[in-house]
Amino acid sequence: MSMPPIKKIILWLLTIFLIxxxxxxxxxAADIVGTAGDVLANGVRNIGRFFDELLTR
Structure with missing residues (x-):
């Protein structure tokens, strides 16, 4: 007996929940997306600063 595709089920459940x-x-929902975008942008900015500081030494 084959196992159901877990990734596909989780993706569908996530999509239904988002809708x-x-x-x-x-x-x-817009506030959550905006906050997530801010967190991602801040993370990328901090990674850039890290490598900038690393290369200037």
Missing amino acids: YAILTSPGD
């Missing part, structure tokens, strides 16, 4: 979250509270 539900956007439809029920679009303002909160």
